[in-house]
Amino acid sequence: xxxxxxxxxxxxxxxxxxxxxxxxxxxxxxxxxxxxxxxxxxxxxxxxxxxxxxxxxxxxxxxxxxxxxxxxxxxxxxxxxxxxxxxxxxxxxxxxxxxxxxxxxxxxxxxxxxxxxxxxxxxxxxxxxxxxxxxxxxxxxxxxxxxxxxxxxxxxxxxxxxxxxxxxxxxxxxxxxxxxxxxxxxxxxxxxxxxxxxxxxxxxxxxxxxxxxxxxxxxxxxxxxxxxxxxxxxx
Numbered sequence: 001x002x003x004x005x006x007x008x009x010x011x012x013x014x015x016x017x018x019x020x021x022x023x024x025x026x027x028x029x030x031x032x033x034x035x036x037x038x039x040x041x042x043x044x045x046x047x048x049x050x051x052x053x054x055x056x057x058x059x060x061x062x063x064x065x066x067x068x069x070x071x072x073x074x075x076x077x078x079x080x081x082x083x084x085x086x087x088x089x090x091x092x093x094x095x096x097x098x099x100x101x102x103x104x105x106x107x108x109x110x111x112x113x114x115x116x117x118x119x120x121x122x123x124x125x126x127x128x129x130x131x132x133x134x135x136x137x138x139x140x141x142x143x144x145x146x147x148x149x150x151x152x153x154x155x156x157x158x159x160x161x162x163x164x165x166x167x168x169x170x171x172x173x174x175x176x177x178x179x180x181x182x183x184x185x186x187x188x189x190x191x192x193x194x195x196x197x198x199x200x201x202x203x204x205x206x207x208x209x210x211x212x213x214x215x216x217x218x219x220x221x222x223x224x225x226x227x228x229x230x231x232x233x234x235x
Contacts, residue, residue: 001043002113003091004036005084008047008099010054014194019058019099021198024205028192029058031102031205033067038106038214041113042095046070048084077162082150085143093117094146096139096164100191102201105216109138112179116140121177123167131181133188136217138179139164145174181217190220190233200233 008019008029015021019029029047036045047062049055051071059069070087072080085094093116097104108126116124122145127137141164149163167174192198207223208215224234 001089001091002041002093002095003085003088004039004042004045004095004097004109005081006032006036006045006047006097006099007081008032008049008058010049010058012100012193015192015198018192018198020061021192023102023198023201024209027058027061028102028198028201029062029099030065030067031209032097032099032104033062033065034213035102035104035106036097036109039109039113040106041110043091044068044088046084046088048072048080050080078150078153078166081162081164082146085146091143094141094143096141096162098137098191100193101135101137102192103133103135103190103204103217103220104138105136106214107216108132108136108179112138112140115177115179116142119177120175122174123164123171124177124179125168126179126181128168128176129178129180130186131184132179132217133185133190135190135192139168141167141174149174185217185221188233200230203227203230 010017010019012018020027023031046068048070062069070084072083112124123141125139126132145167146163149166192201204223208219224230
């Protein structure tokens with residue numbers, strides 16, 4: 001089984017509650033869930049969040065919409081991540097996606113998963129050798145590598161970082177494969193961090209979502225070429 005974990009919180013320094021901010025008529029977190037579900041290589045999707053009261057509205061909304069949610073203590077990132085994996089049942093690979101990414105591309109998810117499967121790499125991503133815009137990050141890791149990294153981490157490391165960060169930083173221990181775009185778009189940043197970013201996301205969704213909810217990277221680039229109001233996200 002190939003499990004996707006979407007990590008999301010309601011807390012944000014510059015845009016509190018952004019996970020539930022409206023994006024073409026639905027909360028942003030639901031738009032992300034809809035897009036991730038379009039990936040053909042995934043077996044299951046879980047949204048992982050904390051057990052703090054601030055995340056109750058998001059968790060309750062997702063459960064009401066039929067989305068599986070895992071909640072754990074906020075103070076230990078590694079432990080919460082691993083418990084989420086364990087709760088899903090036996091898995092071969094885990095796909096990690098961050099919660100500030102409403103433009104995550106189902107096609108890129110599938111491409112990165114296929115790369116992991118064909119190369120046998122412990123860790124495959126489009127993040128280490130970055131050519132995709134920020135906000136399209138996909139990380140795929142084997143369950144075995146996750147287990148080993150979590151077991152080796154001391155308490156301080158486990159509390160501060162996810163096991164994927166520990167794996168990412170040790171390519172000599174965990175063989176890596178890198179998913180590359182056809183050209184270098186790494187200077188672009190499509191993450192939602194601020195109210196302006198949220199307005200950008202709504203502008204792009206307004207142009208593309210009705211015709212194709214699974215629109216991809218190339219579609220977004222096409223919109224940006226003709227929209228002066230969105231020009232700062234195209235350069």
